[in-house]
Amino acid sequence: AQTVTQSQPEMSVQEAETVTLSCTYDTSENNYYLFWYKQPPSRQMILVIRQEAYKQQNATENRFSVNFQKAAKSFSLKISDSQLGDTAMYFCAFMKQKSFGNEKLTFGTGTRLTIIP
Amino acid sequence: EAGVAQSPRYKIIEKRQSVAFWCNPISGHATLYWYQQILGQGPKLLIQFQNNGVVDDSQLPKDRFSAERLKGVDSTLKIQPAKLEDSAVYLCASSLERGGPNEQFFGPGTRLTVL
Numbered sequence: 001a002q003t004v005t006q007s008q009p010e011m012s013v014q015e016a017e018t019v020t021l022s023c024t025y026d027t028s029e030n031n032y033y034l035f036w037y038k039q040p041p042s043r044q045m046i047l048v049i050r051q052e053a054y055k056q057q058n059a060t061e062n063r064f065s066v067n068f069q070k071a072a073k074s075f076s077l078k079i080s081d082s083q084l085g086d087t088a089m090y091f092c093a094f095m096k097q098k099s100f101g102n103e104k105l106t107f108g109t110g111t112r113l114t115i116i117p
Numbered sequence: 118e119a120g121v122a123q124s125p126r127y128k129i130i131e132k133r134q135s136v137a138f139w140c141n142p143i144s145g146h147a148t149l150y151w152y153q154q155i156l157g158q159g160p161k162l163l164i165q166f167q168n169n170g171v172v173d174d175s176q177l178p179k180d181r182f183s184a185e186r187l188k189g190v191d192s193t194l195k196i197q198p199a200k201l202e203d204s205a206v207y208l209c210a211s212s213l214e215r216g217g218p219n220e221q222f223f224g225p226g227t228r229l230t231v232l
Contacts, residue, residue: 004159043206044120045160045223091159102148102212102219104173107159 002027002094006108013082014116020067021077021111023092031097034068034075035105039089048090051075053097079113087115119143121224123209129230135197138227142190142211148172149186150221151194152208160208166192167214196229204231 003026013019025034036048051059051068058066063083067076079086089112093105122141130136142149147168152160163182165173168189177184181200186192196203206228210221 043226045208045210047220050220093159102165102167102214102221104150104162104165105152105160105221107161109157109159 002029002096002106004092004094004106004108006092006111008111009109010112010114012114012116015084016081018078018080019082019113021090021113023075023077023108025073025075025092025094027073027094029096033095033097035093035095036064036066036077037091037093039091041088049077082115084115084117086113088113121209121211121222123224123227125227126225127228129232130199132201132231133198135195136199136229137193137195138207140192140194140209140224142192142209143222145213146211146222147189147214148212149192150210151184151192152210154206154208154226156205163194199231201231204229
C-alpha cells in the first residue's frame with residue numbers, strides 16, 4: 001500500500017514571496033504519478049500540477065513548480081510570487097500507473113497555506 | 118463544459134438514519150470515484166466505478182454503505198444506518214478512461230453531519 005506524508009499542517013507567507021510545501025511518499029511501485037491538488041475554502045478540489053515518475057525533468061506550471069526526488073521519495077511544491085488566491089489547502093497525491101484505465105488517488109493530510117496581504 | 122455536480126451540498130441527520138448523495142460526472146467520463154474526507158484528513162477512496170462496473174470498493178464499509186452507477190452516468194452513494202463517525206465531506210470525482218496521469222475532476226462535495 002502507498003502512503004503520502006505532508007509534515008507541515010499549516011504555513012503562511014507574505015504576498016509575492018516564495019513558499020515550498022513538502023511531501024514524502026512510500027511505495028514499492030516503480031511506475032507512478034504524483035499530483036498536487038488545491039482545495040480553496042469553497043471546497044472544490046483543483047489540480048495544480050502533475051509529475052510522471054519516469055520523467056527526470058521537474059514539472060512546471062506558470063508560478064508552480066515541483067522538486068521531484070525519486071530516490072528520496074520526495075515531491076515538494078514551490079509557489080513563486082504568491083498571490084492571495086493561492087490561499088487554500090494543498091494536498092499531495094499518489095497514483096499507481098496503469099497501461100489503460102485509471103487508478104485511485106492516495107492523498108496526504110494536507111497543508112493549509114495562508115497568503116498574507 | 119459543465120463540471121461534476123453533486124447534491125445536496127449539506128445534510129444533517131440523526132445517527133441511525135439513512136442518507137443518499139447524488140453525483141453527475143462530466144459528460145463522457147467513464148470513471149467515477151467517491152471519496153470520503155474527514156475533517157483534518159485527506160480524501161480517502163470509498164468506491165471507484167468504470168462505466169457501470171465497480172473497480173475498487175475495498176475501503177467501502179459494505180455493512181452500511183452502498184453505491185450504484187446506473188447506465189454508466191449518474192451515481193448515488195447511500196449510508197444506512199449512519200454513525201457519528203460518518204460525519205465528513207463526500208466528494209465525487211470523474212476522469213476520462215485512458216492511460217496516463219489522468220486528471221480527476223472533483224465536485225463541490227456534500228458535507229454530512231451526523232448528530
